[in-house]
Amino acid sequence: MSYLQIENLKIGYGDKIVLHDIHLSVEKGEMIALLGPSGCGKTTLLNALCGFIPVRSGEIAIAGRDITHTTPEQRNITMVFQSYALWPHFTVAQNIGYGLKVRRWKKEAIQQRVEELLKIVNLDGYAESKVTALSGGQRQRVALARALAIEPDVLVLDEPLSNLDAKVRLNVRHEIKALQKRLGFTSLIVTHDQQEALVMADRIAVLNRGRIEQIGTPEAIYHRPATPFVADFMGADNCITRQDARGETLYFRSADVTIHGASVPPDAQGLLLDGVVEESAFLGHQYRHSVRCDGQLLLADSPQCWPPRTNVILHVPQPALHVFETAL
Numbered sequence: 254m255s256y257l258q259i260e261n262l263k264i265g266y267g268d269k270i271v272l273h274d275i276h277l278s279v280e281k282g283e284m285i286a287l288l289g290p291s292g293c294g295k296t297t298l299l300n301a302l303c304g305f306i307p308v309r310s311g312e313i314a315i316a317g318r319d320i321t322h323t324t325p326e327q328r329n330i331t332m333v334f335q336s337y338a339l340w341p342h343f344t345v346a347q348n349i350g351y352g353l354k355v356r357r358w359k360k361e362a363i364q365q366r367v368e369e370l371l372k373i374v375n376l377d378g379y380a381e382s383k384v385t386a387l388s389g390g391q392r393q394r395v396a397l398a399r400a401l402a403i404e405p406d407v408l409v410l411d412e413p414l415s416n417l418d419a420k421v422r423l424n425v426r427h428e429i430k431a432l433q434k435r436l437g438f439t440s441l442i443v444t445h446d447q448q449e450a451l452v453m454a455d456r457i458a459v460l461n462r463g464r465i466e467q468i469g470t471p472e473a474i475y476h477r478p479a480t481p482f483v484a485d486f487m488g489a490d491n492c493i494t495r496q497d498a499r500g501e502t503l504y505f506r507s508a509d510v511t512i513h514g515a516s517v518p519p520d521a522q523g524l525l526l527d528g529v530v531e532e533s534a535f536l537g538h539q540y541r542h543s544v545r546c547d548g549q550l551l552l553a554d555s556p557q558c559w560p561p562r563t564n565v566i567l568h569v570p571q572p573a574l575h576v577f578e579t580a581l
């Protein structure tokens with residue numbers, strides 16, 4: 254049995270069931286990203302794990318202990334929120350030590366633990382600062398330190414980086430990941446940013462309409478999507494359906510397409526399509542082209558800018574093609 258075991262979970266609001274048949278096994282020290290479009294049920298799953306919303310059926314267990322129907326206080330799980338949820342009138346140290354005070358730790362022990370955590374999250378010297386005087390990235394580190402203070406069995410992070418600007422977000426993403434590896438905490442993180450999930454998680458669970466479509470390593474999810482939804486969600490921005498007896502739908506990324514002029518190398522394996530360039534856009538490191546192939550517009554990237562109305566051949570190597578049977 255895994256450290257965190259979620260079996261057959263069903264959760265709803267009123268008559269509406271939003272999570273069906275959720276099975277998830279998380280090992281101790283693992284970070285799982287829950288990835289999926291808005292409304293697919295990610296936050297609902299975190300809330301159920303924390304005990305904030307009741308479970309209709311199924312089971313949640315940590316280290317073999319059934320916690321399905323226990324109160325949030327009886328679970329040793331903490332959540333880091335998108336909004337940080339810090340006390341604005343408290344200092345950094347008071348925020349971090351709050352959970353320990355509630356648990357009636359002695360003053361000196363709290364102070365020592367807070368000092369340790371400040372070092373861990375790189376906020377040495379900020380103990381007496383007001384949280385309102387900190388930047389977004391610093392506030393999120395305080396929130397993380399506060400969550401880690403009580404040494405939770407599972408740390409749950411709900412879009413923890415969404416309020417940060419793009420550059421800070423990239424740094425904090427790596428900081429959290431490094432910390433998780435160093436301290437070995439078990440965690441679930443919700444995001445709808447696929448890049449964030451790829452960078453941070455040991456495994457990714459992709460949710461669609463209240464069900465887990467696929468769970469696997471970032472590499473497996475990226476290179477071997479199990480369903481058309483996962484292929485599309487993980488950035489395979491081209492989709493074509495073969496109108497022949499094979500009945501296949503092919504997904505592939507614009508970045509995996511090579512554009513050729515007059516001819517393709519004779520040993521080119523995979524998909525070859527004739528087309529005409531319609532438009533191009535400069536992306537910085539390359540150009541993205543829209544190319545009309547047999548009536549359909551496809552996207553193809555190239556370091557070279559191919560002018561409109563150029564006849565081209567698109568080549569997608571076999572390993573970059575995600576092939577699914579076309580649903581009837």
Ligand SMILES: Nc1ncnc2c1ncn2[C@@H]1O[C@H](COP(=O)(O)OP(=O)(O)OP(=O)(O)O)[C@@H](O)[C@H]1O
Pocket residue numbers: 266271289290291292293294295296297298445
């Ligand atoms: N308190 C509630 N009452 C009724 N329906 C709710 C409630 N909270 C969420 N829902 C519905 O449950 C579904 C899942 O919502 P949830 O917030 O879990 O999705 P999410 O994947 O976290 O979305 P987002 O990425 O936008 O935060 C949605 O259809 C939502 O409208």
